[in-house]
Amino acid sequence: MRLLTGNDLKTGVVTWWTGSDWSIHVEDAADVTGSEDETARREEAARRVNAPYAIDAEMQDGVPRPTHIKERVRTLGPTVRPDLTLKPAEPDLGNWVI
Amino acid sequence: MYKYDQYDQAMVDARVEEFRDQARRRLEGKLTEDQFKPLRLMNGLYLQLHAYMLRVAIPYGTLDSRQMHALADIADKYDRGYGHFTTRQNIQYNWIKLEDAADILADLSKVEMHAIQTSGNCIRNISSDHFAGAAADEVVDPRPYAELLRQWSSFHPEFSYLPRKFKIAVIASDTDRAAMRLHDIGIQIVQNDAGDLGAAFYVGGGMGRTPMIAPCINAFVPLDRLVTYAEACLRVYNRYGRRDNKYKARIKILVHELGAEEYARQVEEEFAHMLDQGVEPPFAELERIRTFFEDPLFEADASSDIDRSDPDFALWVDRNTVAHKADGYASAVISLKPVGGIPGDATAEQMRLMADLAKDYSFDELRVMHTQNIVLPHVRKADLHALWTALDEAGLGAPNLDTVEDIIACPGLDYCSLANARSIPVAQRISERFAKTGKTETLGQLKLKISGCINACGHHHAGHIGILGVDRKGVENYQLLLGGSEAEDVSLAKITGPGFDEHGIVDAVETVTTVYEREREDGERFLDTYRRIGMNPFKEALYG
Numbered sequence: 001m002r003l004l005t006g007n008d009l010k011t012g013v014v015t016w017w018t019g020s021d022w023s024i025h026v027e028d029a030a031d032v033t034g035s036e037d038e039t040a041r042r043e044e045a046a047r048r049v050n051a052p053y054a055i056d057a058e059m060q061d062g063v064p065r066p067t068h069i070k071e072r073v074r075t076l077g078p079t080v081r082p083d084l085t086l087k088p089a090e091p092d093l094g095n096w097v098i
Numbered sequence: 099m100y101k102y103d104q105y106d107q108a109m110v111d112a113r114v115e116e117f118r119d120q121a122r123r124r125l126e127g128k129l130t131e132d133q134f135k136p137l138r139l140m141n142g143l144y145l146q147l148h149a150y151m152l153r154v155a156i157p158y159g160t161l162d163s164r165q166m167h168a169l170a171d172i173a174d175k176y177d178r179g180y181g182h183f184t185t186r187q188n189i190q191y192n193w194i195k196l197e198d199a200a201d202i203l204a205d206l207s208k209v210e211m212h213a214i215q216t217s218g219n220c221i222r223n224i225s226s227d228h229f230a231g232a233a234a235d236e237v238v239d240p241r242p243y244a245e246l247l248r249q250w251s252s253f254h255p256e257f258s259y260l261p262r263k264f265k266i267a268v269i270a271s272d273t274d275r276a277a278m279r280l281h282d283i284g285i286q287i288v289q290n291d292a293g294d295l296g297a298a299f300y301v302g303g304g305m306g307r308t309p310m311i312a313p314c315i316n317a318f319v320p321l322d323r324l325v326t327y328a329e330a331c332l333r334v335y336n337r338y339g340r341r342d343n344k345y346k347a348r349i350k351i352l353v354h355e356l357g358a359e360e361y362a363r364q365v366e367e368e369f370a371h372m373l374d375q376g377v378e379p380p381f382a383e384l385e386r387i388r389t390f391f392e393d394p395l396f397e398a399d400a401s402s403d404i405d406r407s408d409p410d411f412a413l414w415v416d417r418n419t420v421a422h423k424a425d426g427y428a429s430a431v432i433s434l435k436p437v438g439g440i441p442g443d444a445t446a447e448q449m450r451l452m453a454d455l456a457k458d459y460s461f462d463e464l465r466v467m468h469t470q471n472i473v474l475p476h477v478r479k480a481d482l483h484a485l486w487t488a489l490d491e492a493g494l495g496a497p498n499l500d501t502v503e504d505i506i507a508c509p510g511l512d513y514c515s516l517a518n519a520r521s522i523p524v525a526q527r528i529s530e531r532f533a534k535t536g537k538t539e540t541l542g543q544l545k546l547k548i549s550g551c552i553n554a555c556g557h558h559h560a561g562h563i564g565i566l567g568v569d570r571k572g573v574e575n576y577q578l579l580l581g582g583s584e585a586e587d588v589s590l591a592k593i594t595g596p597g598f599d600e601h602g603i604v605d606a607v608e609t610v611t612t613v614y615e616r617e618r619e620d621g622e623r624f625l626d627t628y629r630r631i632g633m634n635p636f637k638e639a640l641y642g
Contacts, residue, residue, distance in 0.1 A: 012145060077148055
């Protein structure tokens, strides 16, 4: 499957296309296979995302997970600062990243 | 230290407002990302793995307590309470919002700082010896020359769009503490037999995917021709540097392909052509700059006695203080490498403490080392214990300068969009391993440097032990290198063989230190033993 990701224009935070909006949680991401270029162009033109691009992903335990390690690190935050990840109270949630 | 005059301040303030307008237009959609990207990069604003990253210049690594306080305030107000000191004496913030960026630059401008030319294909922040002005072995303080070059290179219209980025380092001692010969231009201020000062120019060094040691192209350029000669070096590069291939665009490739002799000939030809064109700034300007770098008022009768009855303090003194040119003083290194910590990171609270300690004990001056530590350059020996006590209480008293725990590590895949592998966790595990085994002290000087990709921000080519993270079919893999040095005995490290996984690389580092312990002769550092016995004993131990 393919996911569309980018950064929020104002804040720079990592975002994922859900099919109708952008979310900071990869679990919300939708498969954009076949529509990635059109969606990326439209959303970037509307300034709802900065520098969007599509990546490979696969379903794991019912949720989408990026295939490449770089994108997996992007999903939650630096592995060396669990206090700065998206869910600092639940550090084990990032076990799938590495 | 140097203080902005009205021209410096006006230039920086104007740039802040220019960028404020550019950012506003980007947020309003009047600029596309393709249009905006080169503009933000010229102001040090990158888009990294998790957010925007701002790189702030610290010219030749020198700053005062007011500036360090401002850096701490930015960390708290606009970022997440910390900053990362880099291998080029700068600081980076990892969690910047575009909508805040112009305000940050305005805050920096209030303390005579900026982020100009910390990215892009231009002349970057001029780096220097972190002990400049304090070192017992320098012929002169190199910072006035670095400042002159900073002023010359700032907004230089001819050199704003070079084939590739361009890095200059200036030192003034035979001991190289700035990796001088691994810069695009390395300048060593030297003194000839007649007592005159001049500049030795080394051109075409660098790390990255094609590491090279800069050859000397002119051993003595008169100092009243320093800028003209530097400009001649740049002109030849700007004219003939490869713009068709990013990977061959650095000056090191040009110098290598032309040959140092031919490149030097072309520089001399350009230099001769430029001599009567008035490129050199008036000597009075250098004299004006020099007045900002006069020695502080050292106490003439400062005591050299140090009470070493506390063994932890004595170890810190032995490890982390360096000889000073003034009797009764030392330069003290604050390690940003606690065991298991993130190399180069400092919290806002730690920055404020270091600023306050600089004010109390070091004539209000701090330095950023390219090895990602902080120096208080002028500390009375009588004050060292009070300084160490305050540092130790704040977790900044690690006695590990130049040891296997004093690891250079780039941000790696935890932060950097260019990285292929994580650097920081490897550094953490190595420091933890050696702290646990207790071998750090017995191994002595051992410079270990880790990069998360071939761009070599972690200087792995120059490590006594270097580690390069690579992507092997989507999995982090680490190559081990041995035998590098960025000091006056400069050399490039060589790869041992097949790489290791993230756990195996820690074992591999321990294995090569075991070979060193077995083979070393009296007084030999790891690097000396490697150079004497060669790679094979290490390879045998690693791969059987």
